Amino acid sequence: MPRGAVDPPPTNGRFPTAGHIALGRWGERVVARRYVRDGYRVLARNWRSRSGEIDLIVEGHGVVAFSEIKTRSSEAYGHPSEAVDERRRRRLRRAAAEWLAARGGRTGAVRFDVVSVLPDRVDRLEGAF
Numbered sequence: 001m002p003r004g005a006v007d008p009p010p011t012n013g014r015f016p017t018a019g020h021i022a023l024g025r026w027g028e029r030v031v032a033r034r035y036v037r038d039g040y041r042v043l044a045r046n047w048r049s050r051s052g053e054i055d056l057i058v059e060g061h062g063v064v065a066f067s068e069i070k071t072r073s074s075e076a077y078g079h080p081s082e083a084v085d086e087r088r089r090r091r092l093r094r095a096a097a098e099w100l101a102a103r104g105g106r107t108g109a110v111r112f113d114v115v116s117v118l119p120d121r122v123d124r125l126e127g128a129f
Contacts (some may be wrong), residue, residue, distance in 0.1 A: 027071025027117035028055055034122060040065070044099070051094035056115075063109040065126070066096045071117040080116035081125060089129050 032042055040060030047054045056067040068088065070080035092112060100106055114128040 023073060024069075024071050028069050030117055030122060031067065031069050031115045031124075032056055032058075034124070035060070035065075035067075047095070047099060049095045049098040051098055052091040054092060054095050054099065057099065063111050064100075064106075065111045065113050066092060066099075067113040067115055068092055068128075069115045069117065073119060075118065079123075080118065081114045081123070081128075084114050084128070 028045065032045065035056070035058045036042065038060070040058040042056065043059050043064070044054070044057040047057055054066050055069040058065050058067065068084050070083050072080045089112070096110065096112070100110070111127050112129050114125045116123040116125075
């Protein structure tokens with residue numbers, strides 16, 4: 001390798017490329033539109049806290065739903081929802097508690113949804129955990 005050359009970024013999926021980021025944003029827009037179509041109101045997108053990020057927070061039908069959205073171009077490496085492991089679920093629960101506390105500890109029904117987006121379909125698992 002010539003002096004001063006930089007190694008190419010790893011291709012093991014640990015570092016998102018511009019294409020992966022664009023695909024994820026596209027999936028988030030698709031899901032937000034679906035929630036609105038189904039009678040929900042978007043409260044926040046990509047809400048960040050010390051515990052992590054919540055992709056989408058919606059309210060409707062008497063519930064606040066915290067949504068984790070996984071978008072993939074194919075199922076070559078499994079269904080997108082399989083990427084939501086126990087560690088990710090714990091982070092989402094903590095972030096949701098922070099979001100609720102920031103709004104005065106509002107009580108009422110809450111739900112955690114996992115939404116998988118593929119080119120030909122959207123699978124929304126309401127109350128996933």
